Amino acid sequence: MTVLVRSVWLRLLLCFVLLAACSCSDEAVPGTDTRLRLTVVTPISGLGDMGYNDKIMSGIMEFYGHHDVNMTLVSPTSLDEIRQIIQDWRKNTESGPRSLLLLTDDVYESVLKNTGITLASGQQILLVESRSTDLPEGVYTFNINRYGISYLAGCMARKHQEACVIAAMSGNPVLEEAIDGYTEGYQTDNDKQVKVFYLAEDASGFNMPDSAYRVIGQMGNTFVLPLAGGSNNGIYKYSRETPFYLSLVIGMDTDCSWFSSRIPFSIVIHIDTLLVQYLTAWFEEREMEPSHTYGMDSGMVDIVMSPIFYKYIDIWEEYYNDIEYWNNTYRKYKDEALEKEKTYVMH
Missing domain, CATH: 3.40.50.2300 (Response regulator)
Structure with a gap:
């Protein structure tokens, strides 16, 4: 096993160790935790690809290592699970600290659109790599032009x-x-x-x-x-x-x-870099564009x-x-x- 491969897997192992310390549920007892809430739905193809998906998780963990948030990791195995995940998050985070649902796979777009979701004032959704410009209010996206x-x-x-x-x-x-x-x-x-x-x-x-x-x-x-x-x-x-x-x-x-x-x-x-930027903007309550495309001139590819x-x-x-x-x-x-x-x- 090469030095690079060992390094990748060590970073992933660190991610999993850190995630073990994250919250396992979006439900919170009122008054017990005032931290912002971040729910991450991992790509349906899973982690460990030593490429795009792992870079997504690397960016998330870089953000998590510098910001005190209540983070939950959800790993669906099929698209059928996504609708229920979105509905549960919507219900469980309707009140309390601000909450972000991070959908890390563009294949989740069709499910999101079909839910007809209406978000509360403290709820936002970030969908990775969508080309859509007609997403529901409170849903943000970006894509990297290839x-x-x-x-x-x-x-x-x-x-x-x-x-x-x-x-x-x-x-x-x-x-x-x-x-x-x-x-x-x-x-x-x-x-x-x-x-x-x-x-x-x-x-x-x-x-x-x-x-x-x-x-x-x-x-x-x-x-x-x-x-x-x-x-x-x-x-x-x-x-x-x-x-x-x-x-x-x-x-x-x-x-x-x-x-x-x-x-x-x-x-x-550089999907990891973009995710750090977007998650930091959400944490700091900065305004985000509903949709943005990054190309070669952005330095993100x-x-x-x-x-x-x-x-x-x-x-x-x-x-x-x-x-x-x-x-x-x-x-x-x-x-x-x-x-x-x-x-x-x-x-």
Whole structure:
């Protein structure tokens, strides 16, 4: 187990230890606890993906470590549970200290809209990564646009003979946005097509690393954009274990340099930083926008190069023989990607 992997799991273990000290119920005896209340509904695909979901929890725990709040953690296993969770929170926190319900998965949006919820004056909901602008009053959201950064990644992959996307599920707006960007970036000035593979038709695809392992094993020499949450670990594992493997894999959500020697760069999503900012604004009772989109120019999403790619790679292609190749292509296409993102958001 690498130093990075051990570090990730140690941080997660700390999270769970701290959460054990959190309140287990939203119900409070009047007068016994005047702290603000934070109820966190974890992603339906669970924690431990060593990527996006774990960064969400990292941001929450960073906030919790600096603010004295009464925090509750709720971990649903299906969408059927979400409606009852929202209704219970609404009822149990209607009076008393201010309360925030943090919904950390964009798939909860449909359930939230269908509840027809009306919030009390001290209640607010923060929904992560929704594109919706017609949420109920008192519900706030933000999203990180993936089109521009994925377009840039596609440009950087353009000289590879093939490119593909392995996505968790079809029809998810966040994933489809990234697929559109990567496809256009790779196919511009290029007669080759990006192949797209979906692991499932629902959110179960975010937790199918064995299936992702089998899918990538059936491909030839390709440049993979992994959009499958915890299932990405199956992709990294295959690229790590297979000798004389020419395909390259883009790290996703966090710096994945140590996950495989076939990762030249990673798309890093600073969801942890955004959550700290939003939770702090709620705690300090600052006004929040009902909806906001963050793109490449915000610094909340970027590409970082692997510092060990050329040190540990055992087989490579001539086009990226120069150790400055990835840095040079990043600089070459970054402004173009920024303009493409602006156009995409406008439409």
